[in-house]
Amino acid sequence: MTEYLNYIQLFSGIVAAALVFIGIFISAKKLNPDKYEVIPVKTTIISTALIIVGLLFYSLMKTCTNMTIVTEESYEIGTLYFASLEEVIKSLGFIVFIPLLFRLFKPKSRKTEQTENIISGEE
Numbered sequence: 270m271t272e273y274l275n276y277i278q279l280f281s282g283i284v285a286a287a288l289v290f291i292g293i294f295i296s297a298k299k300l301n302p303d304k305y306e307v308i309p310v311k312t313t314i315i316s317t318a319l320i321i322v323g324l325l326f327y328s329l330m331k332t333c334t335n336m337t338i339v340t341e342e343s344y345e346i347g348t349l350y351f352a353s354l355e356e357v358i359k360s361l362g363f364i365v366f367i368p369l370l371f372r373l374f375k376p377k378s379r380k381t382e383q384t385e386n387i388i389s390g391e392e
Contacts, residue, residue, distance in 0.1 A: 278333035281326045288323030292316040296368040308372045316368040328354040
């Protein structure tokens with residue numbers, strides 16, 4: 270059983286890293302200061318969901334780690350998973366708010382540049 274735990278741990282760790290990276294990358298890709306546009310709500314929701322699923326896979330990896338450590342006690346898998354999920358939320362839960370922060374930091378609009386040009390008479 271422990272050899273399968275190693276494979277599950279490896280697979281869930283790779284999937285977790287990929288999902289969190291893709292979630293952050295999707296939001297960062299839409300962040301373009303040249304266009305002066307706010308990140309769409311749909312993109313923010315999708316990237317947040319990907320990060321949450323990635324953290325759930327990471328907690329699965331932590332569960333496999335805790336199962337190999339705690340073999341003598343008779344804990345249920347659900348108990349170990351929720352304990353690992355709590356540990357992941359305490360340590361990495363802030364990552365979920367990164368797409369929301371990207372959305373909240375709105376770029377300055379072009380209207381200020383246009384009004385400066387009109388005032389100076391350089392149209």
